[in-house]
């Protein structure tokens with residue numbers, strides 16, 4: 391049965407996913423098992439995306455299906471097993487940059503994969519990121535930027551985090567455009583991600599290491 | 601100061617799909633097609649795209665490796681202009697925008713959980729900025745060639761040799777305030793769905809295609825937005 395669901399979600403067969411989830415829930419299947427299958431399927435979707443078989447719209451579509459699934463499963467989760475947020479993430483496009491669609495997709499994929507996302511929008515000054523991290527006690531800061539100029543803003547944001555005494559409490563990941571490991575080193579961030587699924591994988595890694 | 605307002609922008613499905621990496625010839629998932637159709641309709645029918653461009657031409661009073669000085673005291677620094685149109689005896693500074701409407705609507709879609717719709721509408725907006733830039737350059741070319749001058753293809757701040765910080769000068773030169781375009785403190789254009797550019801004016805001005813620009817860009821290998829050669833290798 392699990393394979394059915396994994397395959398349907400990987401194939402982005404919205405109706406099939408809805409039917410399988412419904413019948414499994416009605417048959418008294420463990421809702422956590424259903425969510426686990428969804429997680430497996432999203433990993434395959436991520437691989438297909440990385441391999442160039444799926445593109446951004448397909449990724450977003452998978453996210454939408456996952457979101458509907460989560461809504462359907464939620465009432466069946468008892469209090470004890472109710473899925474807690476995986477963790478909090480503060481996200482934004484750094485100061486001096488306005489490219490936001492990449493960031494929005496990262497935010498959406500983090501959200502549907504169970505993270506509590508605090509999106510600060512675009513052109514976000516370092517101080518604002520630090521304030522939000524303090525307010526939410528988020529252990530993850532995700533910075534997006536597509537302009538070459540954004541690398542300096544990312545560096546300044548990481549420095550501001552250090553000045554506030556938070557550097558060792560918060561993991562920083564960056565992404566957007568041409569970001570590479572060289573740029574990551576320049577900015578002082580912990581990791582960089584090439585796409586939204588890489589962002590989700592990194593966020594999970596950060597939380598697991600906590 | 602010339603302002604161009606009467607540009608009508610038609611965005612086809614392929615324009616948007618190309619930017620999402622999807623081959624227009626390929627079978628499209630019904631859900632994706634539906635979102636794109638709706639977004640195209642939304643963009644077309646509700647006045648979300650209000651294309652407008654402002655430009656001004658200036659005579660050059662001196663060009664060096666560091667940039668170009670213009671009559672009236674203006675100046676554009678960076679090595680790109682002297683590199684690509686050394687023979688220019690003047691420049692056109694231009695700013696165009698599709699306005700704030702589409703951008704606000706995209707935000708609304710994202711906030712209402714309509715990610716796919718937002719994504720498609722945003723893609724339409726980016727394509728519209730591209731189409732507007734091309735059409736506005738064409739108009740400038742027509743108007744200047746009527747006066748006997750040739751114009752080059754445009755260069756944009758952000759290209760190597762034309763720092764983004766020059767956007768401030770270009771805005772001032774194009775008198776972009778008249779069409780409601782301003783800069784954030786960090787030097788970004790507001791509304792966001794805007795573009796700024798410089799065009800060379802003189803004899804024998806070089807022209808190039810978007811495909812040639814893409815071929816030189818540092819993102820040429822993996823940019824979804826790139827224009828690929830017609831025959832694929």
Ligand code: B12
Nearest residue numbers: 489490492534537538565566583585586589758789795796
């Ligand atoms: C679309 C676009 C625009 C749109 C913006 C739309 C929007 N809502 O963001 C518009 C048309 C408005 C625009 C304008 C400009 N742009 Co622009 N733009 C692009 C373009 C073509 C695509 C960027 C994009 O959004 N891609 C779509 C996303 C979804 O694709 P993606 O990168 O694969 O996304 C993934 C990753 O980035 C990653 N990711 C993103 N953030 C994060 C964060 C984390 C933590 C992680 C892990 C991952 C991650 O996940 C995403 C999803 O999988 C790029 C070229 C390019 N190919 O990058 C130029 C580009 C970024 N722009 C550029 C420039 C210069 C400008 C302008 C300044 C040009 C001008 N002078 O007019 C203007 C500025 C306008 C302003 N307001 O000031 C330059 C930057 C050059 C430089 N060296 O700095 C580029 C590189 C184009 C070029 N080759 O010159 N732009």
